[in-house]
Structure formats: structure tokens, C-alpha cells
Amino acid sequence: MRSYSLTHAAHLAQRALFGGAQPLEAVSTDRIVLHQAEEIISPPAIYLESELEKIQSFHPETTRETEERRIRGGVHRHAATVAYRLENVRLRDAGFYKGRWSMYFPRIDLKDNDKPAITSKAVCALSSSYCGVQYFGHWLRDDATTRLVAETFGEPLAIRAPDWPHRAFYASAFGQDWTPTDAADIETLFVIRDVGQNSHKIARYQELRRRIRRAVTxxxxxxxxxxxxxxxxxxxxxxxxxxxxxxxxxxxxxxxxxxxxxxxxxxxxxxxxxxxxxxxxxxxxxxxxxxxxxxxxxxxxxxxxxxxxxxxxxxxxxxxxxxxxxxxxxxxxxxxxxxxxxxxxxxxxxxxxxxx
CATH class of the missing domain: 3.40.50 (Rossmann fold)
Known part of the structure; x- marks a missing residue:
């Protein structure tokens, strides 16, 4: 979970005084659609009908409606892949700040509570997601693919995540450097919305599958x-x-x-x-x-x-x-x-x- 910092507290006070939070769209200088939303047909799952009687409840991160669609199959609309360009962004305590907009992540404290040095960066693209710094599966599935987009915009920027035992292997096989940035003043930051399982993302899964096959026999x-x-x-x-x-x-x-x-x-x-x-x-x-x-x-x-x-x-x-x-x-x-x-x-x- 998010642990609040003095930086974040000051930001909350600022936006309370000056009109509330701003959405990403309001503070971005450009919106680049990399792939439009599209409808993809999902095949039904394979199962014995008697299994459905055993269901008691669903994972807290899904819904009955979503699970019924996944089980029965059908048309699903997948969101667009979009990059937003922001100027003069601060990264502090696992949070990005510009004006009254913020985007923050679960913070992992540095060893011995060392205060990170603030670096200056010219053009960066965020490759980490909120779930990807909490769960290895999301990092492997979501962040590693978003990374391929981030590389096309500038220096990929990663938020500190747990040192999962299998991450270094995949990072090496994919040819990706996931050294985290803890504090920075960024001239230009691209924030990529990449949740849709559209054709653009499918192509990136296939690219990483090819890279694995070059690295493993x-x-x-x-x-x-x-x-x-x-x-x-x-x-x-x-x-x-x-x-x-x-x-x-x-x-x-x-x-x-x-x-x-x-x-x-x-x-x-x-x-x-x-x-x-x-x-x-x-x-x-x-x-x-x-x-x-x-x-x-x-x-x-x-x-x-x-x-x-x-x-x-x-x-x-x-x-x-x-x-x-x-x-x-x-x-x-x-x-x-x-x-x-x-x-x-x-x-x-x-x-x-x-x-x-």
C-alpha cells in the first residue's frame, strides 16, 4: 500500500487550496494514440459445467460480469494504447508531481533509509505500473511489454520494485535494464496508458516470446x-x-x-x-x-x-x-x-x- 510522505502531503494541501486534483489530460502537452481501441473475440474457457457450481466468490480485483465473459467468451473491447507528454515533472518518494496532478506508486524504502540524490533527466518514458511494482506477475506481463513502448520515446524510467528472484533472468533475456530512479527533475516525461490487450500489445508479447527463444534452449x-x-x-x-x-x-x-x-x-x-x-x-x-x-x-x-x-x-x-x-x-x-x-x-x- 501507499505510505504517505511529506512531499505527497504538501501536494495534497496544494491542490486542496487551488482547486482540486487535475487529470493527466489537463497537464499534458500532447496525446499520442499509438493504437486505437478495438474489439477482439475471446474464445470460451474449457471446463466441466459442474465446476461452476463450486464458485463461491471472485477475486477482489475482478467482477462477476468480467468472469462470466471470460468463461463464456465473446466480444471484448480493449482500450487504446496512448502516450501523454508532460513537461517539468518531479519524481519524489515514488510519486510524480506536476501542478495539481500526481501519480504515485507503492513506495519501497531504501536500505538504511538513505535519501536518494535528485538527478536531472531530459526525456524519459515511464515503464512501471502501479500493479507492476507490487506483483511479479504484473511486472512480467504488463511492465515488460510497456517497456518496449517506453524505449521509443526516450530513456525508460522504472520505479523501485521488490527484488523478485526471477526478475533479473527475464530482464536479461529481454535485454532490459530495470535500474530504478528514486528522485528526479524531468524535463519531458511520457506517461503511457497501456492496459488494453489490443493488437499493439499482442505484437509486443510476441516480440518478447522471440527474445526468450533466443536466450533459452x-x-x-x-x-x-x-x-x-x-x-x-x-x-x-x-x-x-x-x-x-x-x-x-x-x-x-x-x-x-x-x-x-x-x-x-x-x-x-x-x-x-x-x-x-x-x-x-x-x-x-x-x-x-x-x-x-x-x-x-x-x-x-x-x-x-x-x-x-x-x-x-x-x-x-x-x-x-x-x-x-x-x-x-x-x-x-x-x-x-x-x-x-x-x-x-x-x-x-x-x-x-x-x-x-
Missing amino acids: PKYTGHGVYLARGDSGIHKRIIRNEPEVIDFLIRRGFHILDVTRDPIEEIAATMLDAKLFVSIEGSQQSHALYLLGAPAGYVAIQMPTMVNNIWNDFAAQISCRYGFVIGAARDDGVEVDIPALDKTIDMIADDIACPK
Whole structure:
């Protein structure tokens, strides 16, 4: 969460005295549309109808309406990709300030509370997002792609984020420097609105997939992978019968990986060009965006109280078919219905014409 600073408090007082907050559009000197909004048809998820009866509630960052669209498929309007040009912007305490406009991020304190030196920058483009400095999955999926846009406008500028163990590997494979800037006076700053999963962004996913394949050699082809999450992440998603799930998947020929135990080099080489992928819903599924083959299939194990089929927004963009099973609540975790998982894998394998 945002921790307020003296800089931010002073900004709030200023805008209260002089007319309230200004939107980004009001303080920008130019608005550059890189790609118009467009409608894209999302295919339906693959699932057993009985799974829908297990849903109790949805992840706090989604809605019932959104999930119904992700499950049933249909036309979805994706926002435009737009860059805004601002002049004379201050960056302090993980916040950007110009006049009565501000854009701030969760702040990560420096070691020993060192006060960062204020640097002067000529032309920069913001490559970080609010969620991308909190969640590894959002950084990998959102910020790494926005970075490709930022590079076309000026020096990419990154906000300090946690030192996630897998980030350095991807940054190197993508050819990206994510050294953070903590305080700066910026002559020109481009702020990029890049939330729409439009064709412009799809092309950037494909570019990063190409870069991964130049950096990593696959260990297998046409195989299945299960990626365990363990107890990692802000939201705990414990599979109570995971040993039984793993035994079942091994019998189906799957390779087993664990994000909390296996080196990222092993994860990437094993997942690269996999045809079938199974994992519990969470940030770790973002590895699949760049590593799965095409075509491929992915089955997400869902918490019944935090259902979030966000992956179906990305699956078709990399020629992947998405399906899900809903676990049964057990204490603070879930128990997977293995026969339901088995049937769902079969349905996806048939859909992508993948050998079982």
C-alpha cells in the first residue's frame, strides 16, 4: 500500500487550496494514440459445467460480469494504447508531481533509509505500473511489454520494485535494464496508458516470446508441465492434496516444477514450448505467457473463493486454449478433484489436437 510522505502531503494541501486534483489530460502537452481501441473475440474457457457450481466468490480485483465473459467468451473491447507528454515533472518518494496532478506508486524504502540524490533527466518514458511494482506477475506481463513502448520515446524510467528472484533472468533475456530512479527533475516525461490487450500489445508479447527463444534452449518438446507455487505470494493458495495431484500428473507424463525451489533457468528450459500446462491461479502463471508453445493448453486450478480467469484474456493471443477446475475449500487451501482435472486436460488436449 501507499505510505504517505511529506512531499505527497504538501501536494495534497496544494491542490486542496487551488482547486482540486487535475487529470493527466489537463497537464499534458500532447496525446499520442499509438493504437486505437478495438474489439477482439475471446474464445470460451474449457471446463466441466459442474465446476461452476463450486464458485463461491471472485477475486477482489475482478467482477462477476468480467468472469462470466471470460468463461463464456465473446466480444471484448480493449482500450487504446496512448502516450501523454508532460513537461517539468518531479519524481519524489515514488510519486510524480506536476501542478495539481500526481501519480504515485507503492513506495519501497531504501536500505538504511538513505535519501536518494535528485538527478536531472531530459526525456524519459515511464515503464512501471502501479500493479507492476507490487506483483511479479504484473511486472512480467504488463511492465515488460510497456517497456518496449517506453524505449521509443526516450530513456525508460522504472520505479523501485521488490527484488523478485526471477526478475533479473527475464530482464536479461529481454535485454532490459530495470535500474530504478528514486528522485528526479524531468524535463519531458511520457506517461503511457497501456492496459488494453489490443493488437499493439499482442505484437509486443510476441516480440518478447522471440527474445526468450533466443536466450533459452528447450529441454523437451510437446510435453506437459505442472508449476507448483508452494506458499509464495501475497495471497496464499495451498493445494491440500498436491502430492496426489503431482502423482497423477507424473503418470500422465508431466514434468514437475516449483517456483519456490527450482532455479529460473530450469523452469524456463523445462517450460519452453510445452504443449500442456497446469498450475494454480496466481502470479506464477505469467511464466506461461512467454514460455508455452503454440498451440498449447493451460488448465488453471482455482480457489473457490477467489475465482479469477484472467488468463483467458491472454491465452488466445499466444495460440493457447484455456480451461479451469475449481478446487474444494479445505481450511485455508483447496482440494483438487483429480477426475475433473483429468477430464479437463483431455478436453483441452483434444481441442489443440495434442497427443494425450
